[in-house]
Each structure stands twice: as structure tokens, then as C-alpha cells.
Amino acid sequence: MMKKKLVIIGSGPSGIVCALNVYKSGIKAEDILIIEREDELGGTLNLCIHQGFGKNELTGTEMASELSALVKKNNIPYLVGTTVISITKEKIITAVSPTLGYTKIQADAIVLATGCRERSRGGLSIGGTRPAGIASAGTVQRFVNIEGYLPGKKTVIIGSTDIALIIARRLSLEGGQVLFVCDTRAKPQAHKTDISECLDYFGTPLKLRTTVTRIFGKERVEAIEIADLDKDGKLIKGTKQKIECDSLVYSCGFLPEIELMQEVGIEIKKLTHGPKTDKRLETNVDGIFACGNARIIHDDVEDVMADGKRAGKGVSDYLWFLNKRDRIREEER
Amino acid sequence: MAIKSYDVAIIGAGIVGTMTAFMIGKYKIKCAVLEAGIDVASGTTRANSAIIHAGYDAHEGSLKAKLNVRGSRLVGPIAKQLGVHYNKCGSLVIGYNEKDLEHLRLLLVRGKKNGVRGLEIIEQDRLREMEPNVSKDAKYALYAPSAGIVCPYDLAYAVSENSATNGVDYYFEYKVDKIDYNEVNKLYTISANDKTIKAKYVVNAAGLYSDEIAEILGDKLPFKIIPRRGEYMLLDKSEGKTANHTLFVTPSEKGKGILVSPTVDGNIIVGPNANVVESKADTGVTSEGLSEIAEGARSIVPDINLDAIITTFAGVRATPTSGDFYIRESEKFPKFVHAAGIESPGLAASPAIAEYIVNILRNSGLKFKEKEDYITTRTAEGNCKLFYDMSESEREKAIKKDPRYGKMVCRCEMVTEGDIVNAIRRPISAHTVDMVKRRTRAGMGRCQGGYCRAKVAEIIAKELNISVSEVKKFSSNSNILCGRTKRI
Structure with missing residues (x-):
């Protein structure tokens, strides 16, 4: 079985920053391993072809390549196309990959930097049918930004998160028409500048206190029905209207990716849907740390990186103590 | 092209049609299944409560009662033979007062007469021990240890795949619009659009549309089929411990009511309501309906976490005005068998329904000789x-044999590229995103395909050698994409 002092699961900004900080603290590069399920390092940054990441306003993909260049420069080992399917309290990691097969790795410490996943639209409870043409923001990003396909020509977007607005802009740029962006809230979730850059510039309306009540269409989306909400969030009678469109994109926010945490008994907080951690970002399971969006959903990539740095410090200290304890035990013997 | 001729044609690839094909597939009989939809289990079989009912609901002496009890005993062995998830988790019908208790006693007596084994009425203490989350107002329950849960469409896939492997031909998008009987050569000609096949025997297993098939033939069923829609919610696996058994409320005239049940995949299913709809294809959900089932679920499990809903859906059931299954040879047309009015517990009864159909075919002259x-x-x-x-060790072997089993595609449900390629290459090929989803569970987890949908579409495109924009969600006009982006 492969042995490592530290295994970091996830190579998004928090995972890589964590690895770099642990390396800087004096742990040898060869004692670290980063495991990434996609075929490239960088995590969700690779889906983000828009600008605005970091101090230099890089695109997400540029930032991903800068970060992965640092990993490579420092010879920190990593596995791509490799998915961790379980971890244990004894810190045995089971991973699968087409090249490595079914692998087990023994680590002294684990950092979970698995990022987040989109909330499903299940909770939206929209009436009507479920035809083709309904997709989450993340799916649309992959289809448009990586594959080069449009999900629809006349799109309505649900949710006013920054990612929803960025998608509205992307679809407008790529030859689609965004009829409007709507949200049940009274105030948009994204910043004012995002609204002017992503919506106003393209003449895309933002409908607040508006809810989608029904989806029409047997095979593809043909129309939706929307209605206005009053200040208590209740439907205002007589405001329902049917709007023809061929696609619906939803962005209902994000949840920390906690799949691996639940099985190993890491305590999950109800409020954040993420793991409970202490000051140094260690979970209730000894030697297992969590950082970035896997711990709590952050708004900004710089906060995600700061979290990675904090976990890097925490896990370096943990490994230092472990090392010292082992040496003392050795001497006692 | 020469018109193909069969011994038996089955109209409808729902659980009844596929189960019948499965039974026929063991014998030297040329059989075809004609399905209007794009896939097996496109209608009622796709969306229902997924329960193998024990058999205490149907009235003594009814065909429903007989086939339910027999069928529920056959499901286990078939599931084992074909690797279908089936869990004999038992069911509890909950009573809140003396009036309910009276009704539970009636069900107990009825169940015993129907031949259901192990039935008993239990009291509050034991009920709470078995189901800690059940309402504190629940005082009694009828416990049926022989009840179970299964994935209905997986059962239909399994039996259809086995029958296809054994030589049964499947025709999809075959919406029968003409049936002619030639009295001279005693053959039925069954057409759909420009397609035609011939058969000596025909089984009408068209579910919601079995009355229409009878009419196309020139026959008439002695009852009406009323489409009743049932809406459902599915909860995240994190809530899997909400219920250990299928929990029903004491039934009323309206039906078995709203239930809360574990699923074989570890989720919790809540539903259904029962509303008569105009269109048999109306599988839309309504916000009123979802509130109705939410309320029903809370009456059974007050603290059920309905924030954990991952999806909502609806199915339409074929309710016969006669109240019982109708399975018999047409009086007007020889060797034409109607299997109509199959509503709940049709899934549980399905193997017994298939046996029953096979017997009718045998009695009307079809020869059953086993295949070697x-x-x-x-x-x-x-x-x-x-x-x-x-x-x-199986995982290790699978990846060694085909490295695509090492490529994780759906993280929520742990589905690999190998699983997806296998589903596409099976005898009934999964060539759409939804077909792959129901066969592999890719996209059925808590992110509902947010992460894997695009990857699944890419794998389908690669396997079928088509462009990603040609990949469909479920039917021929349900493309998931509408074309290329504006490119430089």
C-alpha cells in the first residue's frame, strides 16, 4: 500500500494552496499527494472562462494553470482522473482510476478540499412537466465553455447568484437569447457590478420577487409560467403569465461536497451543510481536515485560498506533532 | 422488406408485457414486444410507489387478490436470478384510533383469507420500536412481513433484457394504430405508421391504453379506464433512516393513501395522491399536489425532513371502473388476450399475471417447448x-478488465464510465440520457445530474458515434442541446 504523510483530496484553489503551504512549512514534496477526479488540476476554476479571479483579475482557467504550474514546479506529486470513493478513520484512502485501478493509500493526515456541488432543483417544486432543456448552471458551463454547445436559443434563468448572471452573459455572447433572469428574493444575490456587466449591458431584464410556477412542453421546454410574489413571498393573484422559451437554467446555490465525510463519521453542521471544524480546520475525526467550499460555501476565490492556507498551517502543525510524538516513542523504546 | 411473422406479439413493454415476454422467452416461441415509447417501462411502470404489496388490500376472491399474493412470492426469486435490488422490508398500515383498528382487523382477516403469511396487528410500543420516527398518535399497525420494495423499472429492464437475450424481438416507437385479423390464415396483422408485423397470438398489455388497443381491434372492454395521476417526492439518501418499513395510513375509499417508504437505493419516497386527469400522458406535478403529499407524509412521520427533496415526479395509473384486473381472451377475437385494468398492486402481481397469461395462451393452443x-x-x-x-475484489477485477470502470462519472451514485458503456451496449441499448440514468443511476443522486449530465451525453455520443447535440433526453425530439455556440 502506498504511504503518504498527507493526502489532499481535490485540486481546486483550496487544495493546491493547502499543498503549497504544507510544502513551504518543511514537509517534503514526496510526502504529499494531491488526488483530483478530473483530468486536469484546478477544480471548478477550469469551468470558469470568465475574468475576475484573484488580484490580477485572471480568468478561472488562467488561475488554474498558474496554480497547477506551482504544483509541478515544486514537484508535489498528484494523481488526476482519480476518484476517492472512501476514507476511513485510520486514514486509509480508497481511490479508483483507469490507469491505477483500485488503489489504497495510507495517510497520516487527510485534507478534504472536495469543493461544492450545486443544489438540485428538487426543492424548487415547480409544477408541470420535465422535458429536455432544463439544466443546472454547472451543466451549462460545461456544455458551453468546454464542449461548445448551446443548451437553448431562448432561455430563462432562475436565480440571481453571480454564477447565474455569468451564464446569462455567456449565453448572450454565444448567440443565445436570455429572456430574463428571475429570483423569488426582493434583492439580487449578486453584486451590483455583476448586474450591470452581465445583464444591463446586454439589455437582459432582472425580475425580482418572481417565481416560476409551471413548466410546459412534452419533449423540449416550450414555455414556462411565472407569477409575482408579494413581500411575504406569497403569489399575487392575477399575475400569472405564460412565457415561451426553449430552455430553463437554474442556479439554486451550492452545498459543500460531503459525500466522503458522512461515511467516516465527520459531524455535519445543519446551518452550513458542511463539516464542523476547529480553529485549525480539523474535523471531529482525528487527522482529517476540511477547507475551501467543502467546509463552507465562500463567495470569493480569495477566501477559498485563504481557507486552504489555514488548513495547510493546521495540518503542518498536526504532522509536526505526530512526528515529534513518534520520535519520543522511538527514543523511549 | 418481408413482413416478420411471430407466434406471439405483446403490445406494451411495461411490467406486464416484459414479464410475459420473460416467461415466454424460456420456450421455443417466436415472440415480439411492441412498445409505443422509446424504452421499456415508459408508462405506469416508470413512476409508481415501487411496492411489492403483501396482498391484504384486494377483496377476497378477486383476481387482484389471487395474483397479488402469488406474484409477491415470485418477485424475490426473479430478482435474485437477474440481479435486481429487492428488499423484503415489510409494511405497516398505521391506525390512529379505534375506528382504524376495526379496519385493520378487517384487513387482517381479508389478508389471511387471501393467503398472506405472517400478518399481525401490533400495538404502539412495538410499532415505535420498529419505527422510531412514526407519529406519537399512531396506536396500532397491521404488520405484513412479506411486503417488500423493488425498483420497478429495473425489474422491467432485467426481465426484458433476459427475454431479448433469449431471442424476443423488441420494437420501440411502435404505436399500434391498426390491427387486422385474417380469419382464413388465422393471423393478426399489427401496424404502426409504416411498420407491420404478423402474429398468431396477441397479448394486449398496453396499460393505460389497453382500452384503445381493444377499440383498434374492434373489440370493447367491459369497463372504462380512468387515468389517475399520483405525485411523488423523493428524499436524499441522508434521510434514508426516516422509515424502515413501507408505512401506510389506514386506507379510505380513495385508495391506499399517501405512504412513506424506503427505496431499494436508500432514498425515501413519499406519495402518491390520486387525482383523475384528462390526459393519460399528464405526468406533470402541481404545487398543490406536492403540498398535499407533504401534509400526508407529516401525518405519518411528523419530523420528516422535506428540505431534503431531490426530485418530484408523477405517474398515471390505469384505474378500471370495474375495480379488478381483467385478464382473458377476447370473446370476439380468438387468441387475442386482454390484460387490462392493471393498477396497484400490478407490480407485485406482475409475475403471476404473466403466468396467468401464459396459461391462457396454452389453453388456446400455443405450444410451450423449453429451449435447450x-x-x-x-x-x-x-x-x-x-x-x-x-x-x-470484483471492482478490482472490473477495472483491470476494462479501465473505464475506474473512471467515475456520477459521484453521488458512484457510477463509472464502464457502467454507462455497458448500459449502452446491452441487448436493449440505453441510447438516451434518461435511459442511461434509469439503468445506471447516473444523475439520480442529490445533485440530480448537475455534475454528470454533460459527461453522460459525451459518452453516449462517443459510443453511438454521433454529435453531442444529437443526444436525446428521452424521446426523438428531446435533444438536450440546440446546436453549436457562435465560434471564432
Whole structure:
């Protein structure tokens, strides 16, 4: 079985920053391993072809390549196309990959930097049918930004998160028409500048206190029905209207990716849907740390990186103590 | 092209049609299944409560009662043979007062007369021990240990795959619009659009549309089929411990009412309501309906976490005005068998319904000679075990044999590229995103395909050698994409 002092699961900004900080603290590069399920390092940054990441306003993909260049420069080992399917309290990691097969790795410490996943639209409870043409923001990003396909020509977007607005802009740029962006809230979730850059510039309306009540269409989306909400969030009678469109994109926010945490008994907080951690970002399971969006959903990539740095410090200290304890035990013997 | 001729044609690839094909597939009989939809289990079989009812609901002496009890005993062995998830978790019908208790006693007596084994009425203490989350107002329950849960469409896939492996032909998008009977050569000609086949025997297993098939033939069923829609919610696996058994409330005239049940995949299913709809294809959900089932679920499990809903859906059931299954040879047309009015517990009864149909065919002259080379599994290679269900050593072997089993596509449900390619290459090919989803569970987890949908579409495109924009969600006009982006 492969042995490592530290295994970091996830190579998004928090995972890589964590690895770099642990390396800087004096742990040898060869004692670290980063495991990434996609075929490239960088995590969700690779889906983000828009600008605005970091101090230099890089695109997400540029930032991903800068970060992965640092990993490579420092010879920190990593596995791509490799998915961790379980971890244990004894810190045995089971991973699968087409090249490595079914692998087990023994680590002294684990950092979970698995990022987040989109909330499903299940909770939206929209009436009507479920035809083709309904997709989450993340799916649309992959289809448009990586594959080069449009999900629809006349799109309505649900949710006013920054990612929803960025998608509205992307679809407008790529030859689609965004009829409007709507949200049940009274105030948009994204910043004012995002609204002017992503919506106003393209003449895309933002409908607040508006809810989608029904989806029409047997095979593809043909129309939706929307209605206005009053200040208590209740439907205002007589405001329902049917709007023809061929696609619906939803962005209902994000949840920390906690799949691996639940099985190993890491305590999950109800409020954040993420793991409970202490000051140094260690979970209730000894030697297992969590950082970035896997711990709590952050708004900004710089906060995600700061979290990675904090976990890097925490896990370096943990490994230092472990090392010292082992040496003392050795001497006692 | 020469018109193909069969011994038996089955109209409808729902659970009744596929189960019948499965039974016929063991014999030297040329059989075809004609399905209007794009896939097996496109209608009622796709969306229902997924319960193998024990058999205490149907009235003594009814065909429903007889076939339910027999069928529920046959499901287990078939599930085992074909690697279908089936869990004999038992069911509890909950009573809140003396009036309910009276009704539970009636069900107990009825169940015993129907031949259901192990039935008993239990009191509050034991009920709470078995179901800690059940309402404090629940005082009694009828416990049926023989009840179970199954994935209805997986059962239909399994039996259809096995029958296809054993030579049964499947025709999809075959919406029968003409049936002619030639009295001279005693053959039925069954057409759909420009397609035609001939058959000596015909089974009408068209579910919601079985009355229309009878009419196309020139026959008439002695009852009406009323489409009743039932809406459902599915909860995240995190809530899997909400219920250990299928929990019903004491039934009323309206039906068995709203239930809360575990599923074989570890989720919790809540529903259904029962509303008569105009269109048999109306599988839309309504916000009123979802509130109705939410309320129903809370009356059974007050603290049920409905924030954990991952999806909502609806199915339409074929309710016969006669109240019982109708399975018999047409009085007007020889060797034409109607299997109509199959509503709940049709899933539980399905193997027994198939047996019953086989007997009718035998009595009207069809010869059943066993095949020497009958294949017992889904495909000649085995039962298409998913990576998720494999043991550690099986996983290791699978990746060594095909590295695509090492490529994780759906993280929520642990579905690999190998699973998806296998589903696409099975005898009834999964060539749409939804077909792959229901066969492999890719996209059925808590992110509902947010992460894997695009990847699944890419794998389908690659396997079928088509462009991603040609990949469909479920039917011929349900493309998931509408074309290329503006490119430089």
C-alpha cells in the first residue's frame, strides 16, 4: 500500500494552496499527494472562462494553470482522473482510476478540499412537466465553455447568484437569447457590478420577487409560467403569465461536497451543510481536515485560498506533532 | 422488406408485457414486444410507489387478490436470478384510533383469507420500536412481513433484457394504430405508421391504453379506464433512516393513501395522491399536489425532513371502473388476450399475471417447448452488475478488465464510465440520457445530474458515434442541446 504523510483530496484553489503551504512549512514534496477526479488540476476554476479571479483579475482557467504550474514546479506529486470513493478513520484512502485501478493509500493526515456541488432543483417544486432543456448552471458551463454547445436559443434563468448572471452573459455572447433572469428574493444575490456587466449591458431584464410556477412542453421546454410574489413571498393573484422559451437554467446555490465525510463519521453542521471544524480546520475525526467550499460555501476565490492556507498551517502543525510524538516513542523504546 | 411473422406479439413493454415476454422467452416461441415509447417501462411502470404489496388490500376472491399474493412470492426469486435490488422490508398500515383498528382487523382477516403469511396487528410500543420516527398518535399497525420494495423499472429492464437475450424481438416507437385479423390464415396483422408485423397470438398489455388497443381491434372492454395521476417526492439518501418499513395510513375509499417508504437505493419516497386527469400522458406535478403529499407524509412521520427533496415526479395509473384486473381472451377475437385494468398492486402481481397469461395462451393452443440453450441471466455475459454493487475484489477485477470502470462519472451514485458503456451496449441499448440514468443511476443522486449530465451525453455520443447535440433526453425530439455556440 502506498504511504503518504498527507493526502489532499481535490485540486481546486483550496487544495493546491493547502499543498503549497504544507510544502513551504518543511514537509517534503514526496510526502504529499494531491488526488483530483478530473483530468486536469484546478477544480471548478477550469469551468470558469470568465475574468475576475484573484488580484490580477485572471480568468478561472488562467488561475488554474498558474496554480497547477506551482504544483509541478515544486514537484508535489498528484494523481488526476482519480476518484476517492472512501476514507476511513485510520486514514486509509480508497481511490479508483483507469490507469491505477483500485488503489489504497495510507495517510497520516487527510485534507478534504472536495469543493461544492450545486443544489438540485428538487426543492424548487415547480409544477408541470420535465422535458429536455432544463439544466443546472454547472451543466451549462460545461456544455458551453468546454464542449461548445448551446443548451437553448431562448432561455430563462432562475436565480440571481453571480454564477447565474455569468451564464446569462455567456449565453448572450454565444448567440443565445436570455429572456430574463428571475429570483423569488426582493434583492439580487449578486453584486451590483455583476448586474450591470452581465445583464444591463446586454439589455437582459432582472425580475425580482418572481417565481416560476409551471413548466410546459412534452419533449423540449416550450414555455414556462411565472407569477409575482408579494413581500411575504406569497403569489399575487392575477399575475400569472405564460412565457415561451426553449430552455430553463437554474442556479439554486451550492452545498459543500460531503459525500466522503458522512461515511467516516465527520459531524455535519445543519446551518452550513458542511463539516464542523476547529480553529485549525480539523474535523471531529482525528487527522482529517476540511477547507475551501467543502467546509463552507465562500463567495470569493480569495477566501477559498485563504481557507486552504489555514488548513495547510493546521495540518503542518498536526504532522509536526505526530512526528515529534513518534520520535519520543522511538527514543523511549 | 418481408413482413416478420411471430407466434406471439405483446403490445406494451411495461411490467406486464416484459414479464410475459420473460416467461415466454424460456420456450421455443417466436415472440415480439411492441412498445409505443422509446424504452421499456415508459408508462405506469416508470413512476409508481415501487411496492411489492403483501396482498391484504384486494377483496377476497378477486383476481387482484389471487395474483397479488402469488406474484409477491415470485418477485424475490426473479430478482435474485437477474440481479435486481429487492428488499423484503415489510409494511405497516398505521391506525390512529379505534375506528382504524376495526379496519385493520378487517384487513387482517381479508389478508389471511387471501393467503398472506405472517400478518399481525401490533400495538404502539412495538410499532415505535420498529419505527422510531412514526407519529406519537399512531396506536396500532397491521404488520405484513412479506411486503417488500423493488425498483420497478429495473425489474422491467432485467426481465426484458433476459427475454431479448433469449431471442424476443423488441420494437420501440411502435404505436399500434391498426390491427387486422385474417380469419382464413388465422393471423393478426399489427401496424404502426409504416411498420407491420404478423402474429398468431396477441397479448394486449398496453396499460393505460389497453382500452384503445381493444377499440383498434374492434373489440370493447367491459369497463372504462380512468387515468389517475399520483405525485411523488423523493428524499436524499441522508434521510434514508426516516422509515424502515413501507408505512401506510389506514386506507379510505380513495385508495391506499399517501405512504412513506424506503427505496431499494436508500432514498425515501413519499406519495402518491390520486387525482383523475384528462390526459393519460399528464405526468406533470402541481404545487398543490406536492403540498398535499407533504401534509400526508407529516401525518405519518411528523419530523420528516422535506428540505431534503431531490426530485418530484408523477405517474398515471390505469384505474378500471370495474375495480379488478381483467385478464382473458377476447370473446370476439380468438387468441387475442386482454390484460387490462392493471393498477396497484400490478407490480407485485406482475409475475403471476404473466403466468396467468401464459396459461391462457396454452389453453388456446400455443405450444410451450423449453429451449435447450436458455440463458438465465440478463445478458450472455451475466447480470450487468453495477460498480456500486460490486465487492472490492470484483471492482478490482472490473477495472483491470476494462479501465473505464475506474473512471467515475456520477459521484453521488458512484457510477463509472464502464457502467454507462455497458448500459449502452446491452441487448436493449440505453441510447438516451434518461435511459442511461434509469439503468445506471447516473444523475439520480442529490445533485440530480448537475455534475454528470454533460459527461453522460459525451459518452453516449462517443459510443453511438454521433454529435453531442444529437443526444436525446428521452424521446426523438428531446435533444438536450440546440446546436453549436457562435465560434471564432
